[in-house]
Amino acid sequence: MRVLFVEDTPDLADAVLRCLRRMGHAADWQSDGQAADSLLEHHAFDLVVLDIGLPRMNGTEILARMRERGDKTPVLMLTARADIEDRVAALDSGADDYLGKPFDFREFEARCRALLRRKQGQVESVQRIGGLVIDSAARRVTLDGVRLDLPNREYSLLDILVGRLGRVVRRDEIAAKLFSFDDEAGSNAIDLYVGRLRKKLGEGPVRITTVRSIGYLAEAMADDADGSTDRQADDGAELGP
Structure with missing residues (x-):
């Protein structure tokens, strides 16, 4: 998922960015409130982690402007301030959650994780599709009881596609969620990750189909009466004219 962290303390920013990337997210950092507000006007994120005390524009103002624009991106507010008024102001401005520093x-x-699950309409951290089990808390995927070795990008790709199960996800949407501004990603990077993921999913209960010139579609395959999986197209099949 794509996360924006807005914080003016470099040491904390470095630690949080490493944490977010270790979780498998594409993470970007802004230290200036006004610059962050401008970025949020033109780019979509899955989660914003927002400090209250920022130069030029504070976090509460940024959040209020997001909500005024109709931006419903989940926001986790951070602050070192202990005053209850700051917490109330943040929540009243539209924050989804609040965490005090340190x-x-x-x-x-x-x-x-909880805010990202809520964004995708998930309540629990474990999602099951037939024999495929995705544990977002542990970032672990098993297929028929066997753990799949999925590096961060492959796990994130699966999370993106399964989060939109049965709907086409455009290539540019996938790229925006997989890669931060600092990442160097070739034009065929998404194809490579999709190919690796397909191989690991094999003949399992989720099929990833290429929708020509648009993106990818993940579908849950129905089981036949004899327990076999109904596969109407081969892995890697393309839809379109």
Whole structure:
């Protein structure tokens, strides 16, 4: 998923960015409130982690402007301030959650996971599609009880596609969620990740289909009465004229 972290303390920013990337997210950083507001006007993120005390424009103002624009991106507010008024103001401005500094990174990770699940309409951290089990808390995927070795990008790709199960996801949407501004991704990078993921999913209950000139479609395959999987197209098949 694509995460924007807005914080003016470089040491904390470095630690949080490493944490987010270790979780498998494409993470970007802004230290200036006004620059962050401008970025949010023109780019979509799956989660914004926003400090309140920022130069030029504070986090509460940024959040209020996001909500005024109709931007419903989940926002986790961070602040070192202990005053209850700051927490109330943040929540009243449209924050989805609140975490005081200093914080334990395990709690930070859990709150990020919860907000991202909520964005995708998931309540629980474990999602099951036939024999495929995706545990977002542990970032673990098993197929018929066997763990799949999925590096961060492949796991994130699966998360993106399964989060839109039965709907086409455009290539540019996938790229925006997989890669941060600092990532160097070739034009065929997404194809390579999709190819690797297909091989690991094999003949399992989720099929990834290429929709020509548009993107990819992940579908849950229905089981026949004899327990076999109904596959109407081969892995890698293309839809379109």
